[in-house]
Amino acid sequence: MIGDKDIALWRGEDGKIRAWENRCPHRGMRLSYGIVRGNTLTCLYHGWSYDGTGGCAGIPAHPDLTPPKTIRTKVYRAADSGGMIWVANPEEATEVPAIDGAWAPNRSIHVDVAPANIAALTEGIGAELQSKITDHAAILRVPNIEEDILVAFLDMKEHGAMIHTAVPAKATEAVAIAVSKLSTHLRQVFKASSAA
Amino acid sequence: MKPDSFTHSQWYAIGRIGDFEGANAKPVRLLSQDLTVNNSAGVLSVADAEGRSLQSQIRYGHLWTTLSDNPRPLYDMPEFDEPDRRLVTAGGVGVRCSGLRCVENFLDMAHFPFVHTDILGVEDHSTVENYDVSMDADKDEIWATKCKFFQPLASAAATGGQMTEYKYRVPHPYSTILYKTCPIRENVWDLVGLFIQPVEEDECIVHSFILVFDEDNTDTGLLHFQQNIFLQDRMILENQVPRKLPLDPRWELPTRADASSIAYRRWLKANELQWGIALFDKAA
Ligand code: FES
Ligand SMILES: [Fe+2]
Numbered sequence: 001m002i003g004d005k006d007i008a009l010w011r012g013e014d015g016k017i018r019a020w021e022n023r024c025p026h027r028g029m030r031l032s033y034g035i036v037r038g039n040t041l042t043c044l045y046h047g048w049s050y051d052g053t054g055g056c057a058g059i060p061a062h063p064d065l066t067p068p069k070t071i072r073t074k075v076y077r078a079a080d081s082g083g084m085i086w087v088a089n090p091e092e093a094t095e096v097p098a099i100d101g102a103w104a105p106n107r108s109i110h111v112d113v114a115p116a117n118i119a120a121l122t123e124g125i126g127a128e129l130q131s132k133i134t135d136h137a138a139i140l141r142v143p144n145i146e147e148d149i150l151v152a153f154l155d156m157k158e159h160g161a162m163i164h165t166a167v168p169a170k171a172t173e174a175v176a177i178a179v180s181k182l183s184t185h186l187r188q189v190f191k192a193s194s195a196a
Numbered sequence: 197m198k199p200d201s202f203t204h205s206q207w208y209a210i211g212r213i214g215d216f217e218g219a220n221a222k223p224v225r226l227l228s229q230d231l232t233v234n235n236s237a238g239v240l241s242v243a244d245a246e247g248r249s250l251q252s253q254i255r256y257g258h259l260w261t262t263l264s265d266n267p268r269p270l271y272d273m274p275e276f277d278e279p280d281r282r283l284v285t286a287g288g289v290g291v292r293c294s295g296l297r298c299v300e301n302f303l304d305m306a307h308f309p310f311v312h313t314d315i316l317g318v319e320d321h322s323t324v325e326n327y328d329v330s331m332d333a334d335k336d337e338i339w340a341t342k343c344k345f346f347q348p349l350a351s352a353a354a355t356g357g358q359m360t361e362y363k364y365r366v367p368h369p370y371s372t373i374l375y376k377t378c379p380i381r382e383n384v385w386d387l388v389g390l391f392i393q394p395v396e397e398d399e400c401i402v403h404s405f406i407l408v409f410d411e412d413n414t415d416t417g418l419l420h421f422q423q424n425i426f427l428q429d430r431m432i433l434e435n436q437v438p439r440k441l442p443l444d445p446r447w448e449l450p451t452r453a454d455a456s457s458i459a460y461r462r463w464l465k466a467n468e469l470q471w472g473i474a475l476f477d478k479a480a
Binding site for chain 2: 006022023025026027028029030033044045046047059060061062063065070071
């Protein structure tokens, strides 16, 4: 989800990540129930298939029909960076965050209430800001953890928020475990009651 | 939203007769209103939240009521009077979407190979041949006829794959009936249908029935077949976005196979039905 928008995320055989509105243009079925074959996504309801750019590529009820170009899913921008998937509204011209180095995803947790901003998240972790990446992501230094960590959060409005962490690819298992424990701690910090 | 006059003026099935046994008043919800069904010595009556009594009638194995003082007559199904037919009713199943979405799903053959795989369709026979859609102007109802589809197991009585011929009828915004070739008798139709109880604009209870010539299968066997199919449909219905039915063409795009759905939406629009309809949201 971005805000209150439901998104279907999928990766084709080509490895490219895609983020689409989670609604088939035909009869509204959630595309997240669809099936990925090669570089197309097939809707579960009537089997309409969509190519990697979101254009309809086939309608099984009429195999001889070339689907009109007007049948398209709503496509969001999507990219991989820093061991995380980044999604943006197509209207927004923001760059994909450039994050140096190789990162390994650590954990994604759900919290009841979104942090107010990255400063609030940094404080919640008890960390020091190393570099801010976006309003929702930063590289932080946490006491007693030997590596910098990458933290990003996603505000899902009334659905709470997700907090994602990544560690440098070269980090030891001990670091990975410590960061994972930190995520659990965050669930306490951003509980519904603390919002009041 | 208050129900529009087309919705308001209809009769609605609210349960099977047997669902209202016992002297206790039973709560029922219809069109966002709380109603009560009372059983006094076997005579059923329906009242609204203020205790005002509503019209009711028993037909097609179900209890029907209406919020209107001057309802449209309930449609006829003469097949219910034919001897030798068996009526099996499934009881109500709650579905979290507009009942209008359920009607549309029921009219739709194109989903058989994908949702009812190896029962009502197979993936390599996915073509929907053109069929006829017509309006019966006198009765104000929709018919889709000459519908043909390859089915590996069309009903509980079928023994193998066959081209099944269908007719669909929509005599009411929340009712639809399928007439399909009887696998064991010539020149007669078996009936399967839905009486939908609209609970909220985006929530309903589906009462389904089967009225067939079938000497071999038990009621339980027929019921299981039908329930299995319906649960597959429910998984789809509860994952369509939005939950109400969109009539605005900017929202959902049909193809030729959807001719019956197109006619249904046009008919709802012509009757100025609004309750249960999703308004177009530019931001969505
Ligand atoms: S709703 Fe997706 S193919 Fe029909
Ligand atoms: Fe179905």
